[in-house]
Amino acid sequence: MTGTPEAPSSARHLVVVGGGMVAQRLVEALRDRDTAGSWRITVLAEEPRRPYDRVALTSWFSGRSAEDLTLGDPQLWHDPLVTLVRGDAVTGIDRTARTVTTASGRTERYDHLVLATGSSAWVPPIEGADLPGVFVYRTLDDVAAIRGYVEDLASRTAGPVRGAVLGGGLLGLEAAGALKALGAQPTVLQFGTHLMSAQVDLGGGEALRRLINGLGIGVRLHAETTRLRAHRRGGVGRLDLADGGRVDADVVVVAAGVRPRDELARAAGLPIGARGGVVVDDTCLTDDPAVSAVGEVACIQGACLGLVAPGYAMAEVTADRLLGGAARFPGADTATKLKLAGVDVASFGDAFATTPGALEIVWADPVGGVYKKLVLSDDARTLLGGVLVGDASAYASLRPMLGRELPGDPGAYLLPEGGAGAPDLELPDDAGVCSCNNVSAGAIRHAVTEGGCTDLGAVKACTKAGTSCGSCLPLVKKLVTTELEKLGVTVSTALCEHFALSRAQLYDAVRVAGVRSFSEVVARFGTRAAGRGCDICKPAVASILATTAPAHVLEGERATLQDTNDHVMANLQKDGSYSVVPRIPGGEVTPEGLIAIGQVAQEFGLYTKITGGQRIDLFGARIDQLPVIWGKLVDAGFESGHAYGKSLRTVKSCVGSTWCRFGVQDSVALAVMLELRYRGLRSPHKIKLGVSGCARECAEARGKDVGVIATDKGWNVYVGGNGGFTPRHAKLLAEDLDTETLVRTIDRFLLYYVRTADRLQRTAPWIEEVEGGLEGVRAVVMDDSLGIAADLDAQMALHVEEYEDEWRATLDDPEKLRRFAAFVNAPTEPDPSLAYVPERGQARPATAEERAAALRGEPVLVAGSTLEVR
Ligand SMILES: Cc1cc2nc3c(=O)[nH]c(=O)nc-3n(C[C@H](O)[C@H](O)[C@H](O)COP(=O)(O)OP(=O)(O)OC[C@H]3O[C@@H](n4cnc5c(N)ncnc54)[C@H](O)[C@@H]3O)c2cc1C
Numbered sequence: 009m010t011g012t013p014e015a016p017s018s019a020r021h022l023v024v025v026g027g028g029m030v031a032q033r034l035v036e037a038l039r040d041r042d043t044a045g046s047w048r049i050t051v052l053a054e055e056p057r058r059p060y061d062r063v064a065l066t067s068w069f070s071g072r073s074a075e076d077l078t079l080g081d082p083q084l085w086h087d088p089l090v091t092l093v094r095g096d097a098v099t100g101i102d103r104t105a106r107t108v109t110t111a112s113g114r115t116e117r118y119d120h121l122v123l124a125t126g127s128s129a130w131v132p133p134i135e136g137a138d139l140p141g142v143f144v145y146r147t148l149d150d151v152a153a154i155r156g157y158v159e160d161l162a163s164r165t166a167g168p169v170r171g172a173v174l175g176g177g178l179l180g181l182e183a184a185g186a187l188k189a190l191g192a193q194p195t196v197l198q199f200g201t202h203l204m205s206a207q208v209d210l211g212g213g214e215a216l217r218r219l220i221n222g223l224g225i226g227v228r229l230h231a232e233t234t235r236l237r238a239h240r241r242g243g244v245g246r247l248d249l250a251d252g253g254r255v256d257a258d259v260v261v262v263a264a265g266v267r268p269r270d271e272l273a274r275a276a277g278l279p280i281g282a283r284g285g286v287v288v289d290d291t292c293l294t295d296d297p298a299v300s301a302v303g304e305v306a307c308i309q310g311a312c313l314g315l316v317a318p319g320y321a322m323a324e325v326t327a328d329r330l331l332g333g334a335a336r337f338p339g340a341d342t343a344t345k346l347k348l349a350g351v352d353v354a355s356f357g358d359a360f361a362t363t364p365g366a367l368e369i370v371w372a373d374p375v376g377g378v379y380k381k382l383v384l385s386d387d388a389r390t391l392l393g394g395v396l397v398g399d400a401s402a403y404a405s406l407r408p409m410l411g412r413e414l415p416g417d418p419g420a421y422l423l424p425e426g427g428a429g430a431p432d433l434e435l436p437d438d439a440g441v442c443s444c445n446n447v448s449a450g451a452i453r454h455a456v457t458e459g460g461c462t463d464l465g466a467v468k469a470c471t472k473a474g475t476s477c478g479s480c481l482p483l484v485k486k487l488v489t490t491e492l493e494k495l496g497v498t499v500s501t502a503l504c505e506h507f508a509l510s511r512a513q514l515y516d517a518v519r520v521a522g523v524r525s526f527s528e529v530v531a532r533f534g535t536r537a538a539g540r541g542c543d544i545c546k547p548a549v550a551s552i553l554a555t556t557a558p559a560h561v562l563e564g565e566r567a568t569l570q571d572t573n574d575h576v577m578a579n580l581q582k583d584g585s586y587s588v589v590p591r592i593p594g595g596e597v598t599p600e601g602l603i604a605i606g607q608v609a610q611e612f613g614l615y616t617k618i619t620g621g622q623r624i625d626l627f628g629a630r631i632d633q634l635p636v637i638w639g640k641l642v643d644a645g646f647e648s649g650h651a652y653g654k655s656l657r658t659v660k661s662c663v664g665s666t667w668c669r670f671g672v673q674d675s676v677a678l679a680v681m682l683e684l685r686y687r688g689l690r691s692p693h694k695i696k697l698g699v700s701g702c703a704r705e706c707a708e709a710r711g712k713d714v715g716v717i718a719t720d721k722g723w724n725v726y727v728g729g730n731g732g733f734t735p736r737h738a739k740l741l742a743e744d745l746d747t748e749t750l751v752r753t754i755d756r757f758l759l760y761y762v763r764t765a766d767r768l769q770r771t772a773p774w775i776e777e778v779e780g781g782l783e784g785v786r787a788v789v790m791d792d793s794l795g796i797a798a799d800l801d802a803q804m805a806l807h808v809e810e811y812e813d814e815w816r817a818t819l820d821d822p823e824k825l826r827r828f829a830a831f832v833n834a835p836t837e838p839d840p841s842l843a844y845v846p847e848r849g850q851a852r853p854a855t856a857e858e859r860a861a862a863l864r865g866e867p868v869l870v871a872g873s874t875l876e877v878r
């Protein structure tokens with residue numbers, strides 16, 4: 009920003025009404041470019057604070073303070089040419105006198121006036137909408153009021169606070185996530201057929217519903233609220249629905265839409281759009297050449313746009329025009345990428361395939377909770393749009409390709425992480441990368457090659473790319489890295505924009521500093537932007553803390569850092585149900601244990617399958633059944649198998665010398681011992697071990713991260729074996745070890761990996777990249793070349809000592825149990841979307857055709873997850 013010490017006497021006066029996101033961008037853009045100081049600016053803001061990041065409002069519930077949310081460089085408001093008046097709403101405009109007046113009686117004369125008054129939440133005219141306990145979700149004051157109300161209720165009532173959110177769009181889901189974060193039990197009531205219907209199609213909406221349900225948030229579709237009724241204590245107590253149903257709720261958040269705040273413009277006689285909003289042309293001018301409107305209040309090209317990116321574009325156009333430029337609004341990019349309560353959702357371009365002849369390619373993995381769709385031109389070449397739910401990692405690469413031919417097979421963009429993968433794109437220079445700030449691939453490359461930027465932070469500061477919603481950051485980072493590599497510059501290994509350290513460096517820092525929570529890690533080691541973290545650093549920090557400061561995964565703030573499956577300590581399945589995997593160390597199980605598992609499976613109608621890791625997977629459990637099922641399994645002596653976590657999965661073993669004629673060592677006993685030793689060890693990725701009783705290798709141990717094969721003299725240990733998309737055979741680390749040395753070697757190998765690997769890096773690529781490769785690992789683990797062996801040994805001893813079964817601990821804690829409910833307002837009501845058919849003597853999820861047949865009344869469907877096998 010260029011500071012100008014004093015306003016030249018000729019400086020004209022710009023008055024901006026509203027101190028929101030777009031006003032802030034306008035002031036910033038104008039002060040950046042107006043080096044001559046030809047404008048002095050007064051911002052009149054109704055809210056009592058500096059402009060803040062409304063898009064990130066929900067992060068306030070996960071610990072980000074109002075101060076953290078403040079936008080931009082605070083110095084902007086100390087610029088002598090800028091005056092910010094807070095807490096004083098403008099009440100009238102006199103266009104003839106060119107003045108505005110405020111509630112406090114202040115009058116400002118303007119040379120140019122910009123209306124940046126945004127929108128207000130729309131509350132439908134429903135009886136009872138004014139009851140105490142009914143809120144909207146727009147400002148920091150709103151969220152503070154919601155929190156106060158919920159916390160007060162929780163302290164006065166015995167049961168959980170029940171919440172309802174009217175509206176299943178973007179804001180409604182954000183509000184539901186916020187209620188959940190407050191410990192309430194929310195249900196989203198959506199009038200239409202599916203969630204986020206403005207952004208995603210039916211398939212995406214259904215996938216989203218399952219994922220949201222999985223987080224313990226109830227969803228009712230086709231739900232029209234007709235009346236809100238008071239509880240006898242005075243506040244809201246229940247909602248009546250048009251279909252005769254009702255939903256009990258102690259707190260209600262209305263997120264049914266927004267309306268532009270065009271009341272000042274109306275009163276001043278400016279033209280208003282058919283559906284509200286101040287009508288402006290492509291230069292953001294109203295029909296009064298001295299008045300512009302920007303952001304959500306502006307009706308531009310016939311519509312009010314409820315996203316921040318077009319608002320920022322309008323701010324840039326206005327700044328340019330005020331300085332005599334010729335900029336025009338380029339058209340709205342309504343692409344959206346969000347993380348709603350931990351669920352990724354993205355939608356861009358022609359998401360509903362309305363272009364004539366458009367083709368849709370859909371990839372749905374209900375097991376992994378993922379739905380992805382690309383919309384292509386009729387020759388299947390040009391990308392027209394897309395919908396991504398559950399995994400939006402492809403968004404950053406795809407969105408800039410809108411309107412362009414995709415190189416290679418479009419389907420490759422939809423495959424999961426670790427699949428063949430999207431072809432590497434060489435984006436054309438004019439491809440837009442950051443839509444919020446209108447930054448092209450060429451501008452980012454230029455910042456590196458000509459602008460002297462040598463890391464992501466510098467490129468962000470220079471171009472503003474990635475500084476708003478942040479969804480383009482992976483792509484920006486990739487472009488910066490590629491350009492720097494071309495220039496021969498060493499590239500930063502920062503974990504993400506919130507931590508300048510690599511994962512390994514952060515691990516060391518956290519361990520040495522002894523910090524115990526995400527907030528502390530952010531405060532000590534985060535960058536200035538680190539407040540709320542992101543889906544890269546939050547699970548990474550959760551994993552780091554799990555071994556440096558062990559605590560339950562659902563303990564306090566840690567619960568908010570976990571990935572989807574860890575949230576409920578179970579694996580989400582394709583139909584929205586969960587699977588349950590008790591630990592069966594070394595694959596050894598007693599007949600009583602088998603009977604107990606069988607009884608649980610029978611009682612709850614669970615599909616039962618033996619896994620590749622030699623244990624038993626029980627499929628089809630509803631979220632609300634998980635605690636009951638686990639109660640029975642824990643009583644029978646089982647514990648969590650951590651099938652959901654990035655942690656030790658199984659130690660597979662052959663039958664070994666006890667029974668096998670060829671066996672030279674007791675592979676089962678060793679496998680059981682190793683599994684009990686490393687159970688619950690959180691790591692950068694999942695870890696699997698195998699033990700074979702002789703060189704015949706029946707346990708396929710060399711396909712594991714750590715494989716142990718018995719020899720006449722002891723044990724050979726191999727490391728770095730992986731299955732999956734890139735299978736690798738493990739390589740020999742050491743030969744003929746006695747059991748004690750073997751265990752110590754594995755202890756050190758695993759912890760060295762846990763400490764130094766990148767996030768989501770499995771052992772095979774880690775060994776390739778770690779200093780010295782396999783030789784380097786051997787030197788550290790066997791010869792203590794770094795002098796850290798004693799430390800690694802002590803850390804593993806602590807892990808073994810502190811281990812506790814996560815499910816047993818959860819069953820003992822009513823607070824943690826609260827997250828396990830299907831329909832939180834009707835905890836005993838099974839999820840009607842779960843439907844099963846019998847097959848080979850068990851239940852399996854019904855196909856779409858079978859569901860359709862059932863709806864036609866044909867007798868093929870067995871609803872509910874407990875069924876009589878026919
Ligand atoms: C919870 C939430 C999540 C969102 N998530 C996203 C998202 O993921 N992506 C996205 O693109 N957008 C999102 N949005 C929308 C985004 O926040 C808005 O598009 C953006 O804030 C619009 O900026 P604005 O400056 O036009 O309006 P606002 O930010 O609303 O600012 C307008 C300001 O003007 C003030 N004002 C109004 N009238 C007067 C007056 N008479 N006098 C003085 N001041 C006045 C208001 O008090 C307000 O402070 C979200 C919004 C919310 C509430």
Ligand code: SF4
Nearest residue numbers: 662668671701702706
């Ligand atoms: S690996 Fe060897 S000991 Fe184990 S089952 Fe196979 S032959 Fe037997």
